[in-house]
Amino acid sequence: MGRLRLPAGLAITVAVCALAFQAPAAPAAPATHTRLTFALGKRLMAAGPQGGGLHRIASAPRQIYDASAAENGHRIALITNQQVPFPGRGSVRTIYLYRPGHGLTRVRRLKTEGDTTIAMSHDGRRLAFGRDNQIWVMPASGGKARQVTTGTGSNAFSPAFSSNDRSLIFSRATRNSPSVYRVPLSGGAGHRLTATGVDAISQSVSTQGLVLFRQQRSGGPELLRVMKEDGSGVRTVTRSDDPVFDLDPDFAPNGRSVAFVRLREVNGDRSPRRYAIRTVRTSGANEKTAIAHLSVRPRGLQWTRVP
Secondary structure, three states, rough: OOOOOEEEEEEHHHHHHHHHHHOOOOOOOOOEEEEEEEEOEEEOOOEOOOOOEEEEEEOEEEEEEEEEOOOOOEEEEEEOOOOOOOOHHHHHHHHEEEEEEEEEEEEEEEEOOOOOOEEOOOOOOOEEEEEEEEEEEEEEOOOOOOEEEEEOOOEEEEEEEOOOOOOEEEEEEEEEEEEEEEEEOOEEEEEOOOOOOOEEEEEEEEEOOOEEEEEOOOOOOOOEEEEEEOOOOOEEEEOOOOOEEEEEEEEEOOOOOOEEEEEOOOOOOOOOEEEEEEEEEEEOOOOEEEEEEEOOOHHHHHHHHEO
């Protein structure tokens, strides 16, 4: 049977119509955007992971000592600290909750001693904070607080919620030597995760089940390290030597990278100081500077999704 031949103009028209009626391509998956948030004095700042678009998103009445965010970025907890005048002891802490579009809300005010850090659960429902050298938990929107850690002769501090938000990873200092522990939210003294004889301070936990902490041996370098929540699989992310220190690390939402603050002491006498915010893969590869040349220490560095 012979082929049907169409005039050239009609053939082009048919081809165009055929293309027009092809099944539409599947839409591209939306890009997952993330950002870094941190406090500079009284200001809560935000920037992209590469440092672009640095801007203020909120201000607190006093200097912000720490911040912690839900992974989706919809809630950020802030804590300020006001020293009680001599001869009084301790300080007055105020906890605030920041929500995009809603501003800053005061959640709790307490007089206490000890740790000034705060932690928000990954789902944004709970807060953990230090009170009289132990760790307490309360609803993020306010309400009754409950003591979680117990124990005498030691201080519990620097809490972070576990990957499933059902327990706390924290540090406990006994005879000035801190170690990383884990305790269920039901409470207790906790189970040690890091080895004895090594100073280790907990900082952050990813939803993928990795714990990020700082470690230092007497006279040796300071390390940022990751391990599993059971204390196994320890490996080094960064290594720094005096006068350089790596502080306040936090996981990216996908758990594959870390943001941290790098402190450099210019004269070796701890004054003046220079700070930079850097990112690195948890393997230790591809370390980059996101924000450089900060003269004020960034506090409460968090890496979250953009709400």
